[in-house]
Amino acid sequence: MVRVLSQETIANIEKLFPRYPTRMAVLIPALHLAQNQVGHISEEVELDIAELLDVPPTRVREVATFYTMFHTKTAGKHTVRICRNLSCQLRGAEQIMQKAKEVLGIDFGETTADGRITLEHDECLAACGTGPALWCDDNLVENLTEEKLEKFLVGLK
Ligand code: FES
Numbered sequence: 001m002v003r004v005l006s007q008e009t010i011a012n013i014e015k016l017f018p019r020y021p022t023r024m025a026v027l028i029p030a031l032h033l034a035q036n037q038v039g040h041i042s043e044e045v046e047l048d049i050a051e052l053l054d055v056p057p058t059r060v061r062e063v064a065t066f067y068t069m070f071h072t073k074t075a076g077k078h079t080v081r082i083c084r085n086l087s088c089q090l091r092g093a094e095q096i097m098q099k100a101k102e103v104l105g106i107d108f109g110e111t112t113a114d115g116r117i118t119l120e121h122d123e124c125l126a127a128c129g130t131g132p133a134l135w136c137d138d139n140l141v142e143n144l145t146e147e148k149l150e151k152f153l154v155g156l157k
Contacts, residue, residue, distance in 0.1 A: 002051065003044040009037045013052055023053040027063055031070055040071035068122060076111040076118035078156045081135045082144075084121045088131035092144075096132040097121075099146045103153050117156060 002010060013030045020026050030053060034045045041064040050057040064070045068081070082097055097108070104112055104119055111118040127133040130142035134149070141152055 002048050004038055004042070005034060005045065005048045005052075006037055009033050010052065013049075024055050024059070026053055027055065027060065028067075031060075031064055035070060040073055040075050042072075068120065071118070074111070076115050078116065078136055079118045079120055080153065080156075081120045081122040081125070083123070083125045083127070083131060083133050083135075085124045085128075087124075087128035088133060091131045093132040095146060096134075096144050096149055099149055100153065103150050117153065 005013075012033050013026065016026045016029055017023060027049070030049050031041060034049060035041055038045050046057055046060040046064060049055075050060045053060075065072060071079070080100065082093065082100055084093055084097060088096075100119055101107055104117055106112055106117075106119055108119050108121050122135060125131075125133045125135050125140060127140055127142050132144040133140060133142045134144060134152075135141075136152075136156070141148070
């Protein structure tokens, strides 16, 4: 009994089965598809995926909570992930993170009141030489300055 996933999402997950050696191997792409539909990985989503892939719900929970790209609670329309790791820190990430909080009026792990933006940390975006960097809507933004960050955040509709 599927709870929240749409027929379209289920069909898209099932289309992946022939491309992977096991159903368990479809777990991460299935989580992406589910998150694209629902917006986050709720308990109901976990149960649906567990049923579809025939894996224990605890395994789905482990993966959904391990990777930072999955939200386990409601997120904003856009999620802005700012790297806080060493290379970016050495290039000014601390000021960038402070500026993001100031511009959005929220802390990391929070969502703006209008539901527009969720602010998160990331641990490395593989842009260590061009940091500080952020990831949002499948886009990497590098060489952040406070001005560049503010323009980017204000431009997110
Ligand atoms: S440390 Fe920031 S992108 Fe790698």
